[in-house]
Amino acid sequence: MSKVSDQWSVIRGQERQKRKAKGMRREGKSGFRSTGNSEANHMIQWVQNHETILWWMAAISVVTFVSTLVVVPLLVVKIPSDYFTHERRKSALWADRHAAVRWLLLLAKNLLGYILVAAGTVMLVLPGQGILTIVAGIMLLNFPGKYRLERWIVSRRPVLRSINWARRRGGQPPLVLK
Secondary structure: OHHHHHHHHHHHHHHHHHHHHHOEEEEOOOEEEEOHHHHHHHHHHHHHHOHHHHHHHHHHHHHHHHHHHHHHHHHHHHOOOOOOOOOOOOOOOOOOOOHHHHHHHHHHHHHHHHHHHHHHHHHOOOOOOHHHHHHHHHHHOOOOOHHHHHHHHHOOHHHHHHHHHHHHHOOOOOOOOO
16 A cells, blocks of 8 residues: 555656646645746737737827827817807708718718727727817717717816817817806
8 A cells, every 4th residue: 555655646746846847836626727927928928929919009009199189179179169058959061962962971970970989988098088089079970869968078077178278279269058
């Protein structure tokens, strides 16, 4: 019996050495899990393997940040100061145009709105003016209840302060809310 127990001791010792060499440790009776060193090495390896993607993501983030610094204030300055004083939306945009032109312009306007809302959402965690970009995008979109949503968002004190700050810098009067 002592030969068998000695063999088991040797086998367990060899298994322990293998786990140690692989960066694994025993986790109770349920099994093994990797240690932090192995996870850090894996992450470093992933970054090295995807370096091009990470550089592209950084470049896109910088371009988005710089473009929002220019485009969003220009859009905010273009909003008429009495835009939110009316109970209902004014007459339809491009109503005097041919139907095909009107649909094409409406499609382009909505596409730009969706792009701005998506970019603004991303900018909530990346560099950029996320909230202002989302507001500008929502203002370009067409959907039921949009006007009430716009009025509610713009009536929030931080949003209104930001919009009016940009309008002052652009030489425009502040937005009037009822």
